[in-house]
Amino acid sequence: MRLLRRRCLSLLAIASCFLLSFLRPHANPCDYPTAGLSTVWTNNPSILRQSVAFPDGASVRAILLRIDPSGFGPSFACGFFRVASCDAFVFSIFIVHSHDGSFITNSAIASPQVVWTANRDRPVGDNATLQLTETGDLVLRDVDDTLVWSTNTSNKHAAGLNLTEAGNLLLFDRANASVWQSFDHPTDTLVIGQSLSEGMRLTADVSAANYTRSRFYLTVFPDGLRAYVDSDPPQLYYRKGITTVKAGSKPTYVTFTNGSLSVFVSFKQPGKPDITIPLTPAESAQYMRFESDGHLRLYDWSAAGWRMVKDLLEVYPDDCAYPTVCGDYGVCTKGKQCSCPSTDYFRQVNDREAKLGCEPLTPLSCEFSHDHDLLTLNNVSYFNYIDTDATAFRSISEESCRTACLRNCSCKAAFFQFGGGNASDGNCFLPSEIFSLQTNQLAISYYSSSAHVKVQRIPLSPASAPAKSPPPITKDIDAGVPVVVILGVGVSLAFVIIVIVFGVRRWKRAEEDGELFDLVPGMPKRFSYKELKEATGNFSKKLGEGGFGSVFEGKIGDEKIAVKRLDWIGQGKKEFLAEVETIGSIHHLNLVKLVGFCVERTHRLLVYEFMCNGSLDKWIFSANRTPVLDWHTRRKIILDIARGLSYLHEECRQKIAHLDIKPQNILLDKKLNAKVSDFGLSKLIDRDQSQVMTRIRGTPGYLAPEWLTLKITEKVDIYSFGVVIMEIVCGRKNLDYSQPEESVHLISLLQEKVKANRLLDVVDCYDDDIKLNEGEVIEMIKLAMWCLQIDSSVRPPMSTVVRVLEGTVGVETSLAYNFVATSTAMSSKDDTLDSLFVPSASVLSGPR
Known part of the structure; x- marks a missing residue:
């Protein structure tokens, strides 16, 4: 049947x-x-x-x-x-x-x-x-x-x-x-007659061309309709309540009627059954879409096609009340003007695009929380004041609100709204993430408020007192001075010279024995050569080999370690000290941890945490060109690298330029978390320095064009990072001689394809994983192009790169499509070019 x-x-x-x-x-x-x-x-x-x-x-x-x-x-x-x-x-x-x-x-x-x-x-x-x-x-x-x-x-x-x-x-x-x-099961759009019940939500797309979910969502609560931007916790920017009395436990819902979005409940009238409000038929086709900027827009069909009729969220009084109108930390004025809170502590993410927001000149660091301060912004408020349910504290003083923020490292600002029980009390909101701010407007009575944004003070190093020189001798020796006095003076000078000579020799011996390394503050554990020789089984299991030495697997107690032994002391001594000083004083989830070091006479060794999955190149440069890592893992690795570099560039007391970013220096742990390693070529840059002079260092194929001038900034790392992105996405080396002649240099190939509007030709469109995630792949390549700009000032700072990868900031669209200078595209087989480069520090390659 x-x-x-x-x-x-x-x-x-x-x-x-x-x-x-x-x-x-x-x-x-x-x-x-x-x-x-x-x-x-x-x-x-x-x-x-x-x-x-x-x-x-x-x-x-x-x-x-x-x-x-x-x-x-x-x-x-x-x-x-x-x-x-x-x-x-x-x-x-x-x-x-x-x-x-x-x-x-x-x-x-x-x-x-x-x-x-x-x-x-x-x-x-x-x-x-x-x-x-x-x-x-x-x-x-x-x-x-x-x-x-x-x-x-x-x-x-x-x-x-x-x-x-x-x-x-x-x-x-x-x-x-x-x-x-x-x-x-709505997504981002409602059609006429469609309703949202309690618990349902509309979630905006990332952009008109990217259908994945963004951070904006519109949802229904028992007391009405609310719109949020997602953070921890979510931040409310729109609320529309109900005024009728609900009938028992029946749910609230909103319905798209003719040209409007109405909040309904089943409600009681004396002596009558529950009733609902009837719908009014629409005269033409309509739909409303919750869009990537947090607006809910109504579209209507006419003979000329679809037209935007109005914005259905009554956010008062203008666009300044939307969370991302001026980007993170941006201050919105009159619905369209964007600026930074203070030029002393903030700068625009992009000087040509004020709406992309601002970033701190010195990023906040929990490690240096004692240097946190609050910058009071006059006549500035925040959109989230309407969310009284989310305030961290109520009926407290403004000073208590400020103190609570300074004591909480995750707090990014203290927003205080007057109106508590006492005249001086009010509500205190302490967000862990700051979106757009806005200038106060007299028409909004509840903006009787104050804003205090947390900033990182730049600690001032104590000024070095000038050395006191002995007073100059201004009087000539009298000819009548006895010869014996002159001889005495000569003997004294000879004695002083002898003391100095022996002192210098002793200092050199001390350096050779490693005594001077003890003076480096915050040094990790110091091992003896004998300990490390035993730990590695007399250096029997080699993991990899690089420009300055070899890496061996070892074990101390139950903990596996990787020991890098510098074999060429003449070349590697400075690199060794640089690495100990640099990585020994910094700690981050995406940087390889330096466990300890050894310096005895001619022996120089570094002891690292053991990374069982080896270096990234072993995972992305497969011989049969079949991707080993899925797209989501590759994307996460790129984000991990960006976070590590962001910490080096922006969260340390001095900026640290790594100067040798490449897949061989990216290590993977057992969960394929990526960590930046090998700081042998790193350079410290004072925050007041716009650039530094240094000899060329790094690896051919990853060098930024400005290396030709020998004047560089930390943004040479960003160029190298752009190359690494392309290698991860495309699964091939930037310089690959197995490719046809016209495709040997990947970045040059990218330059040609983007100019011909054939961007996806550089990736394998037959890879199912790429096809499934094509939108993200395209955005990742565009991010790489932003990082590969020849003009270093146009490249984004790494903190912005992180935000792009996290989906909170878009990629710059006004880009030049020239990514290479002539010499950077040259082959590493060119002897002339090779002679210009210092060999890279150790390459911790191979599984471990």
Whole structure:
């Protein structure tokens, strides 16, 4: 009986399709809004006949189409929507401009508008399949049969799939009751008649071209509608409450009515049953979208196409009340002007783009929390004052609020709003992350407030007192002075000279024996040569070899270690001292930990934490060019490197330029967390120095163009980091002689491809992992291009790079597409070029 019913449903659907085709001769026979069980759709244009491209670059492969009753105008369809090049698709519901079932594509008004997406965070490729299974589950699988998304309705007896006139995709049972509907799983858009109930949320996309989720979300609470920017904890910037009395425990909900978003509850009237507010029909097609800047915008269809009608969030009084309008730490004035809180402590992330926000000149460091201070900003307030539920303290004094922030290292500011029980008391909000601030406006009475932003004081080193020289001899020796006096003076001078000579010799011996290393503050543990010889089994297990020595596996107690032995003392002595001084005094999750060192006579050894997965090059430069690491792991490794470099450049008392960033100097632990290693070539840069002079050091293929001038900043590391990004993304070396001649130098190839608008040619688009994450891959390459700018002043600071990778800041778009100078593209096989470079310090390569 069940099989007979299914066959009847299928025959009915087929008959309806052909009837629709007869009535509308120009319509596609598959333009039908329902489907039966055991139906499979393959994401292939030769199979899905309704496959069209649009002038703006979008393309759709429709599965179901609900034609507008008039036969002309906006119609709902569902199917595969192409979000970018390289064939990345999301299964979506979209509004298209159709005429008798055919999509109109020859005008700007025809661009499809996506209103719901099933797999926004995980696109699929060509030949992916959508199946309405025999058990009633709607399942999306990628071409490799990987499960991407499902309705999970196999136990709910679904009998078919329907796309309604309102744009709701639903699974229905034999009684035509809904067992699943897209309206219950909104993404970033509402259509007319769609509601949000308590607990539901709209989450904005990262951008118009990136469908992954951003930090903005709109949700429903029992007391009304709220909009947040996600942080720890989330920060509220919009609230719309309810004024009616709720009927028992019935939920609050908001509904998209004609041109507005209304907050409803079922409410009581004396002597009457529960009632709800009826909907008002709309005169034209509409949708509202929660967008990447935190605005909720209403769009309306007209003869000219889609137009933005209004912003439905009544954030008062202007755009300054939105969290990201001026970026982190940016101060917004009159809805459009952005500035930094203070030029003494902050600078713009990008001088040409004030809306990208500001960054501290000296980043906050918990290690130096005793140097924290609060910068009071006059006439400045914060958007989050409306969230009285999230205030850390209530009815306290302003001074207590300031003190609480200074005592909490994670606190980034103290925002105080007057209005407590006493005249001087109020509410205190202590955020762990600061978004945009705003200048006070007299029209807003509740902005009787003050703002105190935490800053890092730059500790001043005590001035070195000038050495006191002996008073000059201004009187000539009298000719009458006895010779014996002269001889006495001569003997005394000889004695002094002898003392000095012996002192110098003793000092040299002390240096040779390592006594001077004890004077370095904060030194790690000092080992004897005998201890390390025993720990490494007489240096029997070599892990790797580099320019200045070799690395051996060892064990002290139960702890594995990696011991670097400098073999070439003549070349490596300075590098050894630099590494001990540098890495011995800094500590960060993404920097390899220096456990200890040894210096005895001619022996120089460094003891590091053991990194069992070796160096990054072993993971990304595979012989068969098959990626060993998935995209998410590669992306995390890039973020780890960026965090380590950000700490070196911006969170230490002196800026530390590593000067040899490359995959061989990035080590991976057992969880594939990446850590920067090998500080033998590092350079300390005072914070008041704009640049330093130094000899060329580093590795060919990773050198920034400014090395040719010998005047460098820490931004040479950022250029090298850009090269490493490209190597990780592309899975090949920057200088790869196994490639065709025109492709030997990866960065030169990138320069050619981006100018030809063929950016993805540098990556393997046949790699399924790349195809699934193509949007992120493109953004990562754009970040690399920002880091590879020839003009070092245009390159982003590493703290900005970290924020880009964390999704809080966008990539600069106004970039020059020249990334290489002539000599940096030269081969490392060039003897002339090689002679200019110091060999790199140890390469801790190989598994360990």
